[in-house]
Amino acid sequence: MGRDGADRRVAVVGAGLAGCLLAVLLGRRGLEVTVYERRPDPRVAGAEQGRSINLAISARGLAALEQVGLREQALGRALPMHGRMVHPLGADQNFQPYSADGRRAINSISRAGLNASLLDTAEATPGVKLRFSQRVTGVDSQAGALILEDGEGRQSTEPAGVVLAGDGAYSAVRASMGLEGDTDFLEHGYKELTVPARDGEFALDPDALHIWPRGTSMMIALPNLDRSFTCTLFWPKSEFEALDTPERVAAYFAEHYPDVAGLMPDLTADYELNPVGSLVTVRCWPWVKYGDGAIVALLGDAAHAIVPFFGQGANCAFEDCIEIDRCLAETGGHWPRALSLYQERRKANTDVIAEMALDNFIEMRDRVSSPVFRAKRAATHALERRLAGRYVSRYELVSFSTMPYAEIPARIRRQNRVLAASVLGGAALLAVTARALLRRR
Structure with a gap:
């Protein structure tokens, strides 16, 4: 095995969005990559129950997809939402x-549709192999081996010199390597429901992400190509538990969501059938572990799961993949140096977006219905129009730029300081002018 890691066997754990994108990027570098996925092929078996049906892709995700030729295809299968x-x-x-x-x-x-496109692209990339129904339970970094388990609990091992784990917020690889950090759960959970098409058309405006803010809880809805909407409830788990009969579910929605309850003919059945998911933030460090036989690195939710309220989970994970590829280019394919650079560059960014996502939850469930919030938002947009390129809102910097997340808070503070100084300077000039006029009298 070369000291620079050039001849290491590369294993990607997890064939989700990030794992597939990374496999394509590495395969295009001429590397031999095997992707291990615990599920059957989702293109055949269907999407996993409990996973979010759709997601929001914005500038960061689109920039990453462009690197593998999928940007236009993704946009062709997406519905733009110009506001809330x-x-x-x-x-x-x-x-x-x-x-x-x-x-x-x-x-x-569609999460499943985007995943299928990435799987197809990975499968067509020379050097990339996809292996489904392969549950990776851990890594022996000293021996340089993956530990696998079949459906009957039998274990086996396979050699791997570089292991890139994108196996989710509850990562088995992270646990096996002792890379556990802080795992914070919200008291809220989530459950998905559906607003079907009505007479073949959208029952709600498809150009918007719909929000029903209710103080301590909320519901959102995103449009789908089949003219349905995926609705997601974000409620304290105690609220889910309290609605334990179809009658209580129907009565609760009629009271709290009266304008949409009548658009959900399968409300009570979907409510009973669909599981309650957890909302978790993972803060882990380090993301990389060096053994005599293998280097192990975490990416995506395995390293930094965030709550979904800024729509940045997939976008952020895609940026991890692009950064790994960039670091390999900068280091001439030297895996130890590349992965060290990767974690150093990405950690601060993922910490910042995790906090912004938590703050956006409060904004969405509490603030958006306030007239004061709406007036403040209108004033911000007016400033952006008047000071184009010089004053940009936090939302636009997160969703419509690729500025590193970690640079955004400082950018906002600078903007506000300059704006405050301009306002004070204008007020001071006005006062001086007024005094001069009074003296002339």
Whole structure:
């Protein structure tokens, strides 16, 4: 095995969105890559129950997909959402555009469809092998081996010199390597429901991400190509437990979501059938472990799971893949140096987006229905239009740029300082002018 790791066997654990993208990038570098996935091939077996049906792809994710030729295909299978449609209780709904010019949009896309496209691309990439129904339970970094388990609990090992683990927030690889960090669960869980098409058309405006803010909880809805909407409840888990009969479910929705309850003919059945998922933030360090036989690195949710309230989970994981590829290019394919650079560059960014995602939950469930919030948002957009390129909102920097997440808070602070100084300077100039005029009298 070369000291630079050039001849290491590369294993990617997890054939989700990030694992597939990374496999394609590595295969295009001429590397031999094997992708291990515990599920059967989802293109044959269907999507895993309990996984989010759709997600929001924005600038960061699209930039990553462009690297493997999938940007236009993804956009062709996505529905643009140019803003939020807020459904306050007891008041009219209102539309809040995401960008100052009203033209920019985040894109609702099928998770399963995007995963299938990435799987197809990986499968067609020379050097990449996909292996399904292969549960990786750990890594022996000293021996340079993956530990696998079949459906009957029998264990086996396979050699691997570089292991890149994208096996999710509850990563078996992370646990086996002792790379556990902080795992914080919200008291809220989530459950998915459906608003089907109505007479072949969308029952709600498809150009918006719909939000029903209810203080301590909320529901959102994203459009699908079949003209349905995927609705996701984000409730305290105690609320889910309290609705334990179809009658209670129907009555609760009629009271708290009256404008949409009648659009859900299968509400009570879906509510009973669909599971309650957990919302978790994972903060882990380090992400890389060096053994005599293998280097192990974490990516995506395995390293830094975030809650979904900024729509950045997949976008952020895709950026991990691009960074690994970039670091390999910069180090001439030297895996130890490349992965060290990767974790150093990405850690601060993922910590920042984790905090912003938690803050956006409060904004979505509490603030968006407030007239004060709406006035503040309108003022921000007015500043963006007047000071184009010099004043940019946090939302636009996160969703419509590829500025590193870690640089955004400082950018916002600088903007606000300059704006405050301009306002104070203008006020001071006005006062001086007024005094001069008074003296002339």
